[in-house]
Amino acid sequence: MDNKINDISNFYSAENGDFNYLYKDHIDFSKTLFEEVELIFKEYNVKSVIDCCCAVGNDLKYLSQKGYDVFGSDLSFDMANAATRSLNNENISAKIIQSDVLYINENTEEKFDLVIFRGNALGHLNNDEQKRAIDNLFRITKEKGLVFLDFRDGQTYHRKRKKIELRGYGNDKQHKKIYFSFYILKHPKSIFEQYKIKSKTLIFDYKKFRFKYVHGKIEANYVIFDSIIDRIKYNNGQILFKKTSSDGFPELQSLIILNNRSK
Numbered sequence: 001m002d003n004k005i006n007d008i009s010n011f012y013s014a015e016n017g018d019f020n021y022l023y024k025d026h027i028d029f030s031k032t033l034f035e036e037v038e039l040i041f042k043e044y045n046v047k048s049v050i051d052c053c054c055a056v057g058n059d060l061k062y063l064s065q066k067g068y069d070v071f072g073s074d075l076s077f078d079m080a081n082a083a084t085r086s087l088n089n090e091n092i093s094a095k096i097i098q099s100d101v102l103y104i105n106e107n108t109e110e111k112f113d114l115v116i117f118r119g120n121a122l123g124h125l126n127n128d129e130q131k132r133a134i135d136n137l138f139r140i141t142k143e144k145g146l147v148f149l150d151f152r153d154g155q156t157y158h159r160k161r162k163k164i165e166l167r168g169y170g171n172d173k174q175h176k177k178i179y180f181s182f183y184i185l186k187h188p189k190s191i192f193e194q195y196k197i198k199s200k201t202l203i204f205d206y207k208k209f210r211f212k213y214v215h216g217k218i219e220a221n222y223v224i225f226d227s228i229i230d231r232i233k234y235n236n237g238q239i240l241f242k243k244t245s246s247d248g249f250p251e252l253q254s255l256i257i258l259n260n261r262s263k
Contacts, residue, residue, distance in 0.1 A: 009076040020058075026249055037241055037256055044113070046113040046145075048068070049071065049115075049116065051118075068114075072096040080098045101133045102129060104137075111142045119249065120151060123154075154224050157250065164184060164185070176207035177205050178206065196217065236260045239258075
């Protein structure tokens, strides 16, 4: 467990660059997606929200500005602290904790109208852990509440076997830095084996005229769409919304699920 936390914390460390630029496409896509599904939130009277992989808190910031009561957790201590600082800077009140999604039901006694687990967080879990994670998301969701889940479609991702993936770029005018980042991917023959990701980030500080090169590596799992759907059905979930997109992460599947489990 400690190795997994360290690997993920190091790979997504804020020292590797500003998330607002390295994942700008996903952040922009998220805002558009939330606007698209807000009518569903209103229909089901969503007031309280927890993001169980909140990273630096961008989704929580957006949802708070829309009037929702927000709560966050992340596997990484660094990300949880970064989210707390980011929200505090915006005068947003939110409780952020460090927690693995596999134990989130033990680390909070609350239940929420909306439970979020987005990005490619499921890909950092093996097949059995993915099932446990989905079970736990339902456990902290109120009856007739919503689970908002997205993940890369592992079958399509494995079939295409991309070797290079542009991750993000941008000009941070405030801190006078330019970012450029990409992934180098190594896919195995079997979809049931892990694929390897090497991140490469170039940061140019044009105030000091200094270059910084940052790299990281991690292994991830292909998320099998049918397996996720089966686990949703196991939890008596009903899919209200489904969207396939490559605007945020390639081959991204986004689902909003109604929790029909009884107490």
